[in-house]
Amino acid sequence: xxxTRRRTTxxxxxxxxxxxxxxxxxxxxxEVAQIELPVTGRLPDWLSGALLRVAPAQFxxxxxxxxxxxxxxxxxxxxxxVDGRVRYASRFLRSEAFGEAKRQGRIVHAEFATDPCRSLFxxxxxxxxxxxxxxxxxxxxxxxxxxxxxxxxxxxxxxxPQTLETLGVHDWGSSVDGSVSTAHPHHDGERAYTxxxxxxxxxxxxxxxxxxxxxEREIARIPVxxxxxxxxxGMSARRIVLAEFPFVVNPLRLYLSNEPFIxxxxxxxxxxxxxxxxxxxxxxxxxxxxxxxxxxxxxVNAVETEAGLEVDLVxxxxxxxxxDLYLARLRGSTPVRAVGRLTRLTLPPGGGPVAMRTLSHTxxxxxxxxxxxxxxxxxxxxWGNGQAGGxxxxxxxKLDLAGDPAANARVWREDGAWPGEPVLVRRPGSxxxxxxxxxxxxxxxxxxxxxxxxxxxxxxxxxxRAQAPEIVTFGFxxxxxxxxxxxxxxx
Numbered sequence: 001x002x003x004t005r006r007r008t009t010x011x012x013x014x015x016x017x018x019x020x021x022x023x024x025x026x027x028x029x030x031e032v033a034q035i036e037l038p039v040t041g042r043l044p045d046w047l048s049g050a051l052l053r054v055a056p057a058q059f060x061x062x063x064x065x066x067x068x069x070x071x072x073x074x075x076x077x078x079x080x081x082v083d084g085r086v087r088y089a090s091r092f093l094r095s096e097a098f099g100e101a102k103r104q105g106r107i108v109h110a111e112f113a114t115d116p117c118r119s120l121f122x123x124x125x126x127x128x129x130x131x132x133x134x135x136x137x138x139x140x141x142x143x144x145x146x147x148x149x150x151x152x153x154x155x156x157x158x159x160x161p162q163t164l165e166t167l168g169v170h171d172w173g174s175s176v177d178g179s180v181s182t183a184h185p186h187h188d189g190e191r192a193y194t195x196x197x198x199x200x201x202x203x204x205x206x207x208x209x210x211x212x213x214x215x216e217r218e219i220a221r222i223p224v225x226x227x228x229x230x231x232x233x234g235m236s237a238r239r240i241v242l243a244e245f246p247f248v249v250n251p252l253r254l255y256l257s258n259e260p261f262i263x264x265x266x267x268x269x270x271x272x273x274x275x276x277x278x279x280x281x282x283x284x285x286x287x288x289x290x291x292x293x294x295x296x297x298x299x300v301n302a303v304e305t306e307a308g309l310e311v312d313l314v315x316x317x318x319x320x321x322x323x324d325l326y327l328a329r330l331r332g333s334t335p336v337r338a339v340g341r342l343t344r345l346t347l348p349p350g351g352g353p354v355a356m357r358t359l360s361h362t363x364x365x366x367x368x369x370x371x372x373x374x375x376x377x378x379x380x381x382x383w384g385n386g387q388a389g390g391x392x393x394x395x396x397x398k399l400d401l402a403g404d405p406a407a408n409a410r411v412w413r414e415d416g417a418w419p420g421e422p423v424l425v426r427r428p429g430s431x432x433x434x435x436x437x438x439x440x441x442x443x444x445x446x447x448x449x450x451x452x453x454x455x456x457x458x459x460x461x462x463x464x465r466a467q468a469p470e471i472v473t474f475g476f477x478x479x480x481x482x483x484x485x486x487x488x489x490x491x
Contacts, residue, residue, distance in 0.1 A: 051081070291354040
């Protein structure tokens with residue numbers, strides 16, 4: 001039983017011991033029809049399209065509270081940019097999880113770290129007929145021509161990128177096996193790649209590809225005894241990379257423990273980290289490499305070099321960061337560690353010891369690169385959120401991998417401002433990796449409103465900002481939808 005008494009609502013004042021960014025974790029039931037936003041500064045003439053984001057926005061239903069940042073009911077946001085003007089809209093994703101919660105006035109679907117209170121009969125029924133949430137709260141992307149919101153299940157939810165209207169679950173088809181997936185599919189310009197995990201006596205990782213027509217095929221099926229929690233995966237020009245961190249689950253616990261999903265996983269550093277590498281086209285096993293124990297939410301890039309396959313990710317020493325992201329912790333006054341270090345692991349050809357080195361000592365999370373042009377290729381720059389003041393995500397950073405790892409970062413920070421993931425939009429026709437702008441949705445904690453921040457991607461100097469009429473609750477990932485020929489969306 002993990003759904004608790006209601007703690008915070010959109011009408012509650014912040015308690016004296018609340019975090020300075022607490023407003024970003026307040027529930028809201030508000031939706032905003034498209035309105036034009038006031039803009040200060042000057043938006044680039046070439047910037048045209050829409051920043052689409054999804055974020056948890058309702059953390060309480062009736063008298064119950066969701067437990068974790070990853071659990072709140074999803075709301076979509078659209079910042080449309082054209083001719084130097086910005087129009088904004090927000091709308092809740094009409095998922096089945098949202099609809100049932102509204103109809104019954106309680107939490108109905110189990111989420112990442114929240115399980116609704118159940119009777120004994122309900123517990124037995126959940127074992128015999130397990131349900132999967134479609135509360136797609138983590139990211140937005142394209143799959144098979146559909147614009148979808150995603151979470152870590154097999155149920156991406158389609159939506160209209162213009163109106164934000166929910167259009168129903170994306171149909172993977174009966175051939176797709178597995179219940180848990182990733183909210184970070186990869187793209188190579190022709191196909192989207194993803195994986196699913198099936199749990200049971202014979203658990204397995206299933207790697208799939210989907211072309212633009214929606215035709216799906218399973219590339220590989222990899223048996224596993226104790227599946228790892230993997231939020232994302234790596235992809236180079238020719239390889240799929242599964243990083244199996246030693247945060248693993250006995251599948252039987254998922255059915256019998258009556259605990260929320262993630263609380264069934266256990267940290268077992270004796271296993272180390274296993275990198276399972278597959279051929280991207282055939283699914284053939286290229287090899288497995290063992291590395292020291294570590295944990296990561298996000299892969300950054302994977303590049304094939306003469307030294308081997310270089311896998312870059314945001315690394316943590318262990319999986320305790322998941323515990324730091326429970327809502328009680330985030331809303332309180334205890335500083336939250338929410339960042340790792342950009343780390344490269346080189347998998348040598350033919351096997352052998354994995355070399356691991358820190359690419360930057362600057363804390364970073366929610367990393368972005370010039371994905372359409374640099375994914376699977378040599379690259380130089382990484383943008384993301386930092387922790388310059390030592391308290392949650394309080395800055396935007398740009399890391400230069402050609403610089404000194406001890407001091408290779410530019411930083412944007414403003415007092416009382418808490419920025420979200422910076423999304424890179426390249427200037428059309430430019431070849432320079434950092435020629436463009438970054439778009440970030442920022443909480444102004446003092447005004448208790450959010451704004452769209454536009455930074456020069458090279459210098460992190462402010463270009464413009466557009467004031468939203470509400471708080472855009474803290475979320476995770478988004479994408480800019482502009483020129484359809486601009487290349488694949490970020491994973």
